Amino acid sequence: MPPDVAAAVGALLSATDAVAGVDTTGLDGAQAAVIAAAAASVVSRLGVVGVRMLPVVEADGLWALGGARSFPRWVAARHRVSVRTAHAQVRLGRALRDHLPATAAAGVAGAITHEQVQVIGTIAPTTDLRREVLADPANECNEAFLVGQAKVWPVDSLRILTRRWAAAADPDADDRGYRDAADREHFTMSRTSDGYHLAGQLTIDNGQYLKAALEAITPVPAVGDERTPPGGAPKPSATSPASSSTAA
Template sequence: MELLEQAATALAEADPHEVSGQVLAEALSRLEAVESQLSAARLAVVAAIEADGTWATSGAASLNAWLREHTGRFTRETARMTTQARALRDHLPATGAALAQGKIGTDHLWTLVRHATSSPGCIQALSHPELGEQFLVEQASALDASRFDTLLKSWALRADPEAADRRWKAESDREEFSLARTTDGWHGTIWLTPANGTLVHQALQAQAGRRADGDTRSPAQRRVAALVDMAGSALDSGKLQPGARIRPHLAITAPLTTLLALAEAQAPARSLAGSRPAEVSRTGPADPGDSGRTTPDHRTDGAAEDLPVATIPVALDHDRLQGADAATLEDGTPIPFGLFAQLACESRLHRVVFGPDSEILDVGREERLFTAGQTRGIIARDGHCQFPSCAAPPGQGEIHHSLWWYAHHGSTTTANGILLCRYHHSYVHQRELLIERYPDHWRFVRNNGTTFATTRTRPVQPALR
């Protein structure tokens, strides 16, 4: 031990930057081998300590507790240490010898302990002359830990199929997904079997698609966006409760005065200093799918090509929202006005009128801000999410527009709507990006008047005079 401590001290004091890369690579390989040898020695000591029994006289409740106190390791690490020590002592002598010689690593050891000693059938198969422990040790010395883990799972499945089925059933019973409300959101934990985990992972990968240029989200952020998209698409389809009178969805409750105040706060003139909203022509040509509703004049004579043909404001004048009652979720949780504006973009609205004693006086018919024809028209026109560098299909999209147009110009027109995926719909509201539509492109504008980005659109055919 003294010689080992002296060598470790000398090694720790050495400067690896003073040697070449080839020497460093060789040093790393040798360190891995030495670590395996040290692990073999440590596990032999643990097995001897357990056999000696002196640890029990210290008052420790268990060998794991005694090891935790003397090593300072986590409980899970001391439990793994005792499991490995017992397996090497009782079932894996060839594995212990290979570990002591540095031929296999500690990850290989743990894989062998987990799978090769998991059932009586597997333990019996270790004595097989051709496919027993010696065969597994040879494979461990030739494969990295990941590939060896796959091989050993197959070996265990063949050695004891019944035990593999029992594990599968037990793992299925362990599956869980918990989602709990916290003070500022939701927190969840999940554990799935390998098969179901792979299924969910592939679904999230497919939903997220390839990362677009300029998408700076982390993989975890893209996965959660994909999960929300999948939930929204499932609810939109109506397949979850096809017989229900009202499809399950997110319900927001707000007084009419709040909805009107939100519309006023979203007026185009206040959305961006110096930006002119498109003028509305009551005799202009109709957009595809608009069912004859009026749209902004497209100015096909080219006299005002520098002006947008439609403007979709997002920024809110919060002074106009002072004192307004907050919209709430079903459980009464208030939500920010910006989020309310986003959720109201593609919602069904219906009125409920209460009397002075809270009795229901009237329940109005449910109404969509966009008709089905208008929605089809916008999807046909845009084809996919129109945010720069995003090509999310319509199934992941929502129609983004301004409540101000609906409140002050009657029915919402398709000229004042744009198809955005759920993530970029939220992004536009959070960043308060005003959107201007031109004959051949969309322009996304920051609050300070500068261009955030532009997206080319499909060619616009001039209207017949």
């Protein structure tokens, strides 16, 4: 590692240790707010720095010598995150490298947040047509447009705007995705000796309809039953606030 880079990493770790060691009992609210805001800014910027490093590590190939089955799994083990998170980070790093240089630069500089970078990176460069619009300097709705919007809109508003941008840039993409999902859709319900066995693949819309229907006929658990249904949060008991408000 070059000496200046090694020195910068060392200074970063030392500064982090110093801030992490601050005794919160000696701070008032205003002082704590300053530290919290600074920490949020640094975490955001370093988050973008981190994902930008991943394509470099992947291209080097040395990660594979340790026996990892894939690069995302190597990232998950090395950075102590879930495999799902590692996959998302790797995809974002590739998108920033290949299609979103201005977004990456704005995130590293702190002009937009890591979460805003994620919004643009996961929605915008998803089809060939959308990538062409992003890279077209003559198009007023190119990447610079999205970065400019990210500087003035909060994350949730930016997500809505970017989805609308994506729909305008490639209006057929969502239809293609729906058709592909519909083509994969199948569902079987087979009678067994003690009930029915369900198997299949549904579109998101049909899956939500079925989930709502099943939840509507699921009885409220008895008091003290803390079991959690697969893939969901604990259901309210008969004495929970949610059940009480419904009964009222």
